[in-house]
Amino acid sequence: MRLMSPPVGLTALADTDLVGQVARILTQAIIKGQMLPGAKVVEAGIARELGVSRAPVREAARLLEQQGLLVSHPRRGFFVRKLEATDIDEIYDLRICVECHAGVLASKNMTPANRDMLRRQIDVMHETAAIDDHARQIEEDYKFHRMICEIAGSKRLLRLFDDLASELRMTIGLIGRLYDDPHRIAQTHEALLEVLEQGHPDIITARIDYHIGAAWREVGKLVRELPSSTNGAAT
């Protein structure tokens, strides 16, 4: 008779998942700059602080390692990754490659609903530009770009974007300021949306290439101003 399951599909609140929680907490700690690049991640310490055992912490650390937020020196432990200028370059280079592709795919899947979603996000960016919260502004910016990857409709593409984004977020904690006027940034996204609706692959590619390239150049400047970084790979 099946009266057991009220058929509505709610998002499973499967948060008995310690590993995932620990991973999120660690990620946040790294992004927020509470754990600085190069810092050692002491398993027992984290475990005690979170009130769990070391096993979930280790598994979470392995996740963040694969994600590029931590590096593992066998028998020595995990360390917060130190991104060097060359890493930033690699990430932005890949980001351009990936997002150009996502843009072209997205333009093919463009529907009124999608268009509105992007449009609304740009509005949010303008609103956020008024208040003085850089972290928030950057987050809204990422959201827009993430939407493009969502619309592109490839899970792998989206995950790749998320990975790159979380690596980039690491540096934000260090830079701590934007590379341009928030309103201007929001405007460039309007232009981007426009060419997406247009639908010419070459133009989309050129536009996104320029758009992200601009951020790359600016961020690159800021990073190179920072205290020089020797890689976490000691000895």
Place this chain on the structure above:
Amino acid sequence: MRLMSPPVGLTALADTDLVGQVARILTQAIIKGQMLPGAKVVEAGIARELGVSRAPVREAARLLEQQGLLVSHPRRGFFVRKLEATDIDEIYDLRICVECHAGVLASKNMTPANRDMLRRQIDVMHETAAIDDHARQIEEDYKFHRMICEIAGSKRLLRLFDDLASELRMTIGLIGRLYDDPHRIAQTHEALLEVLEQGHPDIITARIDYHIGAAWREVGKLVRELPSSTNGAAT
């Protein structure tokens, strides 16, 4: 005065790493088809079979999950991923995106040494084409493409390629045969090397796009011939 270190560089013998070993063994088992898509991965079973405890197995499984070879259903365990036609499409689509980019980068870094390395690999492919070992032929094919990513000089690009390749290798165990005459495949790589030396980005992109696209179409045909696959995501 620095008389401390006799400077001889020995290769570090860092393989006490159980997790890595387990991960490699599981990966091989999946690629070789010993663990079929959809199969449950029983931690205790693997652990006993390998003579280790469950902890390293779990951590290895998490690695393979992030790599896309396993899927984790919380509280139910890990399962060998079932790739559907749409997954294959996603992977090839991304592969084209990534390798086109790698090709352009590689052509910029092209040196005589690199050129020779690629040339020699093509020779190996021709040699391998003579003997009847499909797995080996495919492996040599991948090696060539991997070299391009290496020459491109981006660690992230290379890792991305490796991830995609290992996902694709999963299906090979199922398909079990090549999609074309091995010699012909080797020849197409010669053409590829040629345009790489030439160095025109657009031509390189077009060439690689076509090259991988051809494989995609052929593999796609083969996959769709196989027994249909419902995703491992039950309920």
Place this chain on the structure above:
DNA sequence: CAAGATTAAACTGTCGACAATCGACGATTA
């Protein structure tokens, strides 16, 4: 006989413990 309820087995998630290893600090020697 089939569908549902009940019980038993198997498995996962998590924990605490123990040995092996690493890094630091001080002792030793030229």
Place this chain on the structure above:
DNA sequence: TAATCGTCGATTGTCGACAGTTTAATCTTG
């Protein structure tokens, strides 16, 4: 004095165990 050696505390890698949940197997009942 400066470099090397030895020792000690801290930390990792791995293990076995236990509780809670899922799966299967069995029993019940209409």
